[in-house]
Amino acid sequence: MATPEQVSGDEFDYEALPSNYGLGANMLAGAFAGIAEHAVMYPVDLLKTRMQILHPANGGLYTGLTNAFSTIYRIEGWRTLWKGVSSVIVGAGPAHAVYFGTYEVVKDLAGGNVDDGHHPMAAALSGASATIASDALMNPFDVIKQRMQVHGSVHKTLLQCARSVYKAEGLQAFYVSYPTTLCMTVPFTATQFVAYESISKVMNPSGDYDPFTHCMAGGLAGAVAAGITTPLDVVKTLLQTRGLAQNEEIRSAKGLFNAAAIIKRQFGWSGFLRGARPRIISTMPSTAICWTSYEMAKAYFKRQLEG
Incomplete structure (x- = not known):
């Protein structure tokens, strides 16, 4: 059987959804893409979280991306770079399927x-x-992930962290950042999808399955969206890690506007750009991997259903 790359646009109308191409196949393709994206780029995501913490514990202050990586690797060991990855693997599959x-x-x-x-x-x-x-599905897993990523975190496993957070702060701790997350991810996703669709149309007007196009369009779209939404990501990190903060004002942060005011008051406008570099660096390959994996799985399922 010919591969998607070997089939012309007339024989394999990749972009159009055939009537027998069910929701389940899309969701399986999405789950595959989500797990691949988060697992591969997880260490850089951990560095981003560490650099966004406003008042880290002793030993958790870094001067830049390279310094953060070398310090964590030297002092805490390479395994620390993957601490909390179980949370995104468990949550990313269902969340990306949806x-x-x-x-x-x-x-x-x-x-x-x-x-x-x-x-x-x-x-x-x-x-x-x-x-x-x-x-709505991923937010609790994201909270657990960041609680485990923070320097000095005592949480060892997904379930232990979830129980600890629930016992100390209640169910609201898992969703206190959800409005902020939506304020960030809705424009992020809308921008990313528009950019992805636009770049894909320019690079691949025939709409054929083309891994290079999906990879390049996904990476560029992710970089644009990440740069625009970094300030909201800083606010989200503050809210999701407030329970571990040493600063009393941060521990009592109530929501989007209160958290933003705290950042502005304590660090000025530059505080909203903390972790921007690792966020963009991690998002570019993440979205490239995500879209490439998704389109690859989608093409596979379509070929199976059509032939």
């Missing part, structure tokens, strides 16, 4: 698959809808 499943359904309903034309509004709407649905 994410891409919602994306394809809304995109189809919004007319994004009607013809070969460019549909930026359909892409933005489907992306925003996808992130609202998936973040």
